[in-house]
Amino acid sequence: MANQAVSKTAPGKHGNVLPLWGNEKTMNLNPMILTNVLSSPYFKVQLYELKTYHEVVDEIYFKVTHVEPWEKGSRKTAGQTGMCGGVRGVGTGGIVSTAFCLLYKLFTLKLTRKQLMGLITHTDSPYIRALGFMYIRYTQPPADLIEWYDGFLDDEEVCLLG
Numbered sequence: 001m002a003n004q005a006v007s008k009t010a011p012g013k014h015g016n017v018l019p020l021w022g023n024e025k026t027m028n029l030n031p032m033i034l035t036n037v038l039s040s041p042y043f044k045v046q047l048y049e050l051k052t053y054h055e056v057v058d059e060i061y062f063k064v065t066h067v068e069p070w071e072k073g074s075r076k077t078a079g080q081t082g083m084c085g086g087v088r089g090v091g092t093g094g095i096v097s098t099a100f101c102l103l104y105k106l107f108t109l110k111l112t113r114k115q116l117m118g119l120i121t122h123t124d125s126p127y128i129r130a131l132g133f134m135y136i137r138y139t140q141p142p143a144d145l146i147e148w149y150d151g152f153l154d155d156e157e158v159c160l161l162g
Contacts, residue, residue: 015113016112016113016114017112017113018111018112018113018116018139018140019140019141019144020139021139021140021141021142022138022139027103027104027107027138027139028138028139029100029104029138030069033069033096033100034104036094036095036096037096037100037101037104038104040095040096040101042098042101043101043104043105047059047101047102047105050105052109053106053109053111053115053118056102056105056106056109057118057119057122057128059102060099060102060125060127060128060131061124061125061127061128063098063102064098064099064102064125064127064128064131065098065127066097066099066127067097067099067127067130067131067134068097068099069096069097069099069100070094070095070096070097071094071095071096071097071098074094074095099127099130099131099134102131103131103134103135103138106119106131106135107135107138107139111135116132116135116136118132119131119132119135120132120133120136120148120152133148133149133152136148136149
């Protein structure tokens with residue numbers, strides 16, 4: 001009955017601090033993707049220099065061209081079948097995408113609810129919005145996902161994913 005003491009507030013009535021669901025260090029990312037992000041020169045050098053939410057949003061606007069985890073043609077999967085492809089080593093992962101590096105950078109900033117709403121309602125780039133929705137998927141409690149996504153399910157904006 002202790003769970004009933006926690007009441008769910010109506011949309012828009014939340015505080016600005018976001019809950020974090022799952023692993024507080026890995027952002028619930030696939031271990032191979034996370035390892036590639038953390039060892040990426042782009043993440044370690046260029047993104048290290050970015051300190052604010054607005055700088056990261058600008059970087060998404062100028063640098064993200066797709067939201068897949070790997071850069072095109074960088075992942076060798078020939079001859080591998082099923083779910084085993086590339087699970088054992090970082091080297092088989094390929095070059096992690098700019099989008100996933102920036103997604104993890106957003107995580108390191110510990111976004112507020114207001115900042116996350118700014119991402120998913122951004123009008124300048126569908127990729128900014130896409131990273132906002134990915135951030136929700138990786139960090140928010142599963143029970144809250146429909147509340148986050150509900151007003152956007154019929155969105156007709158075109159986002160080329162490849």
